Amino acid sequence: MLYLVNLWKHNWIYYALSVCISAVASFQSVRLLLILGLLVGFCLYKKLWKWHLVGIVTINLLTYSYFSYEVDKLQEPVTLPAELTWTDQYKINGVMLRGIMKDAQGNKVYVTYEIKSEQQKHELQFMQLAGQIYFVTGQQVEPSIPAHRYGFLMGRYLESKSARGIVEIGSMTLVGKKKTFLQPIYDQRFRLKEHIEQTFPNSLAAEAHALLIGLQENVDEELNRAYQKLGITHLFAISGLHVALVSLLFFQLLLRLGVRRELANILLLILLPIYAVLAGGAPSIWRAVSVVEFIMLAQYFRWKIPMDDAISLSLLVFLLIEPGAIYQVGFQLSYLATYSLVYSSRILARYENFWLQSFFITFVCQILVYPLLLHHFFEISLSSFIANIFFVPLFSFIILPVNLALLTCSFIPLPINHLIFTIYEPLRLWLTDLILAIQQPISQMWNPGKPSLFWLVVLYGSVLLAFYFLDKGSNLKKMAATLLIPAIIFHFQSYLHGELKIAFVNVGQGDCIVIELPYRKSVVVIDAGGLLRFEQEAWKERDKPYEVGRQVVVPYLKGRGIQKINTFILTHADADHVEGAEEVLREIRVSEVHVTPNSLDKEVMNDLLEELAKTKTTLIEKMASDGWQIGDVRFDYIWPHDTVYDGNNDSLVLLVRQGAFKTLFTGDLEKEGEEEIVRLYSAAIEQLDVLKTGHHGSKTSSIEAFVEQTSPKLAIFTAGENNRYKHPNIDVITRFEQRQIPYLITGYDGTIELRVKNGVMQLETSNDLFKN
Structure with a gap:
């Protein structure tokens, strides 16, 4: 047996990679199995024993067959009505309950349920749903298509969770409670959550939830974004350091209680998986726990298993249990960062100084994962290289142990906990204020955009080559050039x-247009979408409200690699055009904001003005006759003509021309404004290439004379799918159809992207992109 273990020493990484290839191929395409040829070729170069090559290929084909079978099961429809059991993955936000349930066969299903009353919400909030069996009626629906190419992929999320689909629950009736060996752990986690809420101050409860039981949903949105900008979000994910600390504390406690070392090891082997479930079961937790388990088991049998082999075995087992985990960001980053530290141990061993070693640990992890971060988030934090040096030890050796101590003391019926909170809370709040202060500059984020597959290969090629040079002790300039030249x-x-490039971004019922000039000499954004928010009962309010600017517009801009908006045009003061603007200002540098005269007095503009006050952005009122030119592209405002703001008919109307190509952006212009523009600018607006129709295609816009005069080659309606206003109006659509003018609707066609070169226009919609 010992011979067998030594035979496989340091070679499990190739088997793990083989399984990764088969997992991706099973979800994507069988042709991806050809990547195995590259792996086998590398193994031949490394002169691996021939039976290893046979094993790698065999494991690949076997796991591909198994994964394909599991993927095919995900396509099977969900039988309804049915008895479904809640897992511990669920969340209540406003009136919506969302999460994952399992059917009688153990198949996962993603479900959504609209809570019927305040009483029912109260009951669900104070009930441990995990393990509860419900008789469910409803219907299965298709996952939504992302708003644009950089949007959230619901279908991919379902695959990552190995869920069979989405069920919209019509009604659910409690049947009973499932009895499994995991149920007491789920119950205890729920009780711990409630205990922390009751005993910790409100300002500290969310952090304790995240650090102690892996519950991150209550972390403040602004604070969470601050952690992202500093590149320290991972400190809230329970991972290797947490597991190591808990293991050490528990092991030492057992020894102090007189438990023999051998028995303490066995107890630790049993309790670590329980802790993983109790702490939320994220990939980083299971990775850390399983690696410790493999190493301890090897020691028990007197085997020697290297750390990289333990990690590879952990990855392999993880994917066999849940193949879709290959798409989970936490899974990818956790294993990649851990591999980077293990394979860089020789480099890190060269530095004895604590601060220098801390820097290189951060450097190694950040550099190896940065192409992956760009792929998922389109940006990385430049300050993370320094921030992690200070915050990793702070969180690992002070904040985490303090939270563990506070949790322990909270069960003791003495005032000691209150005393510790009195001292600790002000210090922790001061640290929060410091974090919020130092995360302010937008410039600390590097946002080059989402890399294509080609660029992903190039960037990772440069990273691996740089590590090779670093490992060989090559000149640092050589390593830096290898990293920086491809990145630049x-x-x-x-x-x-x-x-x-002109993009009509699908923001639902609202407007957002992004114009990129040739060679990106300038970026112009017209409106930023938004929601019309209506007063509703307090219990229906979402904990984290949906924000179009933050969740749709900003990801599109960052996915495109747009780090600066030269001109930000807000056509008029309606929520569905400007509500998302302040969220854009928080994330993207803006040189100028153009508004229509006297629109700033409207209440909906208050948040915008507040955000503008924090920046150096120039705010200018614009009207007809104002214009500018950059290169061969000309911008002219042709409306409004007066300074009295009356709403939709005072929208800024922009005419953009490049040679013979002409496009008109009309905001929410209606009949009266269109009549005046036809009268004043008949020659300028005739024979348009693209018309962004006024007021989302309402019946009060796109009048006969205006459509006749503009005669566009393509009309764009910016209107949400199944919107309450029934935009675009059927009569308006008929006007375009009678003239055989093609049209697209953002709510149905998705984000519409136009590319214009030498007067020739190419078109692509996000719906076509994802359907293909």
Whole structure:
């Protein structure tokens, strides 16, 4: 047996990679199995024993067959009505309950349920749903298509959770409670959650939830974004350091209680998986726990298992249990960062100074994962290289132990906990204020955009080559050049395209248009979407409200690699055009904001003005006759003509021309404004290439004379799918159809992207992109 273990020493990584290839191929395409050829070729170069090559190929084919079978099961429809059991993955937000349930066969299903009353919400909030069996009626629905190419992929999320689909629950009736060996752990986790809420101050409860039981949903949105900007979000994910600390504390406690070392090891082997479930069961937790388990088991049998082999075995087992985990960001980052530290141990061993070693640990992890971070989030924190040096030890050796101590003391019926909170809370709040202060500059984020597959390969190639040079002790300049040259080229590659790009972003019932000039000489954004928010009962309010600017517009801009908006045009003061603007200002640098005269007095503009006060952005009122030119692209405002603001008919109307190409952006212009523009600018607006129709295609816009005069080659309606206003109006659509003018609707066609070069227009919609 010992011979067998030594035979596989340091080679499990190839088997793990083989399984990763088969997992991706089972979800995507069988053709991806060809990547196995590259792995086998590398193994031949490494002169691996021939039976290893046979084993790698065999494992790949076997796991591909198994994963394909599991993926096919995900396509099977959900039988309803049915008895479904809640897992511990669920969340209540406002009137919506969402999460994952299991059917009688153990298949996962993602469900949504609209809570019927305040009483029912109260009952659900104070009930441990995990393990509860409900008789469910409802219907299965297709996952929504992302608003744009950089949007959240619900279908991919379902695959990552190995869930069979989405069920919209019509009614659910409690049947009973499932009895499994995990149920007491779920119950205890729920009790711990409630205990923390009752005993910890409100300002500290969310952090304790995240650090102690892996519950991150209550962390303040602004604070969470601050952690992202500093690159320290991972400190809230229970991972290796947490598991190591808990294991050490528990092991030492057992020894102090007189338990023999051998028995203490066995108890630790049993209790670590329980702790993983209790702490939320995130990939980072299971990775850390399983690695410790493999190493302890090897020691028990007197085997020697290297750390990289333990990690590889952990990854392999993880994917066999849940193949879709290959798409989970936490899974990818956790294993990649851990591998980076293990394979860089020789490099890190060269530095004895604590601060220097801390820097290189951060450097190694950040550099190896940065292409992956760009792929998922389109940006990375430049300050993370320094921030982690201070915050990792602070959280690991002070804040986490303090929270563990506070939790322990909270069960003791003495005032000691109150005393500790009195001392600790002000210090922790001061640290929060410091974090919020130092995260302010937008410039600390590097946002070159989402890399294509080609660029992902190039960037990772440069990273691996740089590590090779670093490992060999090569000149640091050589390593830096290997890393920086591809990154710099990738950063500037978006400035090398000579096309005019116009995107009508699908923000639901609202407007947002992004214009990129050739060679990105300038970026113009017209409106930023938003929601019309109506007063409702307090219990229906969402804990974290949906924000179009933050969740739709900003991801599109960052996915495109847009780090600066030269001109931000807010056509008029309606929520569905400007509510998302302040969220854009928080994340993207803006040079100028243009508004229509006297629209700033409206209440909906208050948040915008508050955010503008924090920046150096220039705010200018614009009207007809104002214009500017950049290169061969001309911008002219042709409306309004007066300074009295009356709403929709005072929208800023922008005419954009590049040679013979003409497009008109009309905001929410209606009949009266269209009549005046036809009278005043008949020649300028005739034979348009693209018309962004007024007021989302309402019956009060796109009048006969205006449509006749503009005669666009393409009309765009910015209207939400199944919107309450029934935009675009059927009569308006008929006007375009009678003239055989093609049209697209953002709510149904998704984000519409136009590329114009030499007067030739190419078109692509996000719905076509994802359907194909």
